[in-house]
Amino acid sequence: MSTKLCGRIREDLEVLCLRTGNRHVGSPGNQEAARYIADRMRSCGFQVETPEFACIDWRDGGSRLLLGEEALEVLTSPYSLPCDLAERPYETAGTLQELEGRDFTGKIAVLHGALCREQVMPKNFVFYNPEEHRRMVATLEAKKPLAIVAVTARNPALAGAVYPFPLFEDGDFHIPSVYLTEEEGGKILSKRSEKLSLEIDSQRIPSTGNNVIGRKKGRTEKRIVFCAHLDTKKGTPGALDNTTGVVLLLAMAELLEGYGGDYGIELLAVNGEDYYAASGQMLYLEENRGRMGEVALAVNMDGAGHKGQPSSYCLFNCGERERRGFTEAFGDPEAFLEIEPWHQGDHMLFVMEGVPAIAISSGNLWEILSEIVHTPKDTLDNVDPEKLCAIALACRRLVGLHLEKRF
Structure with missing residues (x-):
């Protein structure tokens, strides 16, 4: 050798x-x-x-999520837009049918269950983009929740070593979002009388790659x-x-x-x-x-x-x-x-x-x-x-x- x-x-x-x-x-x-x-x-x-091609660099200054006065451990979805929302009501959805049937006007969407079993393909990704993913993204864009909190599970077969994994990783998707573990997310799902406060400190930065x-x-x-x-x-x-x-x-x-x-x-x-x-x-x-x-x-x-x-x-x-x-x-x-x-x-x-x-x-x-x-x-x-x-x-x-x- x-x-x-x-x-x-x-x-x-x-x-x-x-x-x-x-x-x-x-x-x-x-x-x-x-x-x-x-x-x-x-x-x-x-x-x-x-x-050369145009692309987005991204700065993540961290996120803060409060359930009432209780702080939950949360991570910013890659390429998420920023937001600053104080004491907003939230609505949950665990299936595509629930997502399509509920009103998210003026609310934070808390997604869990079957909706969060695998990472959603970016909306413009051409190599692989299941119809269920496209319906989910289109529904969220039509219903316009203030932000999304995704409760993602441990799934080595689809998400590798990452837990929790980001449900969204898409610079073409414009609803601010964060993600957290099932353990932390369960606190939200069990306390429907509380409101959520969410602050995301992030920035999309125009850049180039080669x-x-x-x-x-x-x-x-x-x-x-x-x-x-x-x-x-x-x-x-x-x-x-x-x-x-x-x-x-x-x-x-x-x-x-x-x-x-x-x-x-x-x-x-x-x-x-x-x-x-x-x-x-x-x-x-x-x-x-x-x-x-x-x-x-x-x-x-x-x-x-x-x-x-x-x-x-x-x-x-x-x-x-x-x-x-x-x-x-x-x-x-x-x-x-x-x-x-x-x-x-x-x-x-x-x-x-x-x-x-x-x-x-x-x-x-x-x-x-x-x-x-x-x-x-x-x-x-x-x-x-x-x-x-x-x-x-x-x-x-x-x-x-x-x-x-x-x-």
């Missing part, structure tokens, strides 16, 4: 996870990370573009795309989600510095997987409209390098010949484990266009999702740089197999 490569991986991990600060979209840390990634790719001889795309041209229009999202959720170091993926892109830049094959190489640090609008993903799709057929293979890296775990991969849109090639590239069964396909990552940008794709992560992916990601626990203590080095070298073998026409 390359000592030099492992050294660069350690350095990149420290810069992106420790020195740049939080990398949520639109933040200074996110912008600094994009500049660092672009500079590193250029230093390896890649032609680099940094297409994708970072490094390219080396091949002798044909076909290209291999390696991708990873560079953004994080606000308030998490984002080591496994997804500093490790971005560092793998930079390791590939090092390994492919002298590349000159038939296929072009594209290193895509896409910006927005953990952002309500998926702005970087939408921008990339728009820029590649009608050109996805040029992608011979897409490799997405997210959640990779967890200490004490084998690395994992899963395949999409792949035939038997391609499967044999992947098995050859990731052939060490102790180091690489094939797992069931998962659909929560940026590989789906390519999968939905019919492109052969592989998603690289860690063998305990579901544990990472349910216990670590989007929390302060997602630190570099969880990361093994040597595993990242092994993944990068396997990806280099993958490129070599394509050049040898083994796929």
Whole structure:
């Protein structure tokens, strides 16, 4: 294993996870990370573009909720608007039918039960938006409660490690909202004679973000795309989600510095997987409209390098010949484990266009999702740089197999 490569991986991990600060979209840390990634790719001889998009940064100064004179522990919904409401009546709803049948005029809406079993998709999110979610948002916008208090449950399968989880995370939704645990929310539901006072100190801040795309041209229009999202959720170091993926892109830049094959190489640090609008993903799709057929293979890296775990991969849109090639590239069964396909990552940008794709992560992916990601626990203590080095070298073998026409 390359000592030099492992050294660069350690350095990149420290810069992106420790020195740049939080990398949520639109933040200074996110912008600094994009500049660092672009500079590193250029230093390896890649032609680099940094297409820009408009976005929202967001400041949270905290929220205060009183039930009568009793203070309840509450959190501000990401991207919520501010409010200052003193001693207002409230109305509750636990189902969509109750929500549609009740009057919230001049009241705070307290949502619970079936309405709060999973996070509501942002109103303009195009990749997945169930009809029930759209009805719920449309009903709330029509009934115009003064604010929303959401009582959310513990749901590792849908909300990961976060408890309570924000019911709304949407800069296009304009009703102020907070969320709290079932334990705290139960106090509201059991005291209907009290009134609520709610103060939210928050601010939406117009900003910009960038994708970072490094390219080396091949002798044909076909290209291999390696991708990873560079953004994080606000308030998490984002080591496994997804500093490790971005560092793998930079390791590939090092390994492919002298590349000159038939296929072009594209290193895509896409910006927005953990952002309500998926702005970087939408921008990339728009820029590649009608050109996805040029992608011979897409490799997405997210959640990779967890200490004490084998690395994992899963395949999409792949035939038997391609499967044999992947098995050859990731052939060490102790180091690489094939797992069931998962659909929560940026590989789906390519999968939905019919492109052969592989998603690289860690063998305990579901544990990472349910216990670590989007929390302060997602630190570099969880990361093994040597595993990242092994993944990068396997990806280099993958490129070599394509050049040898083994796929």
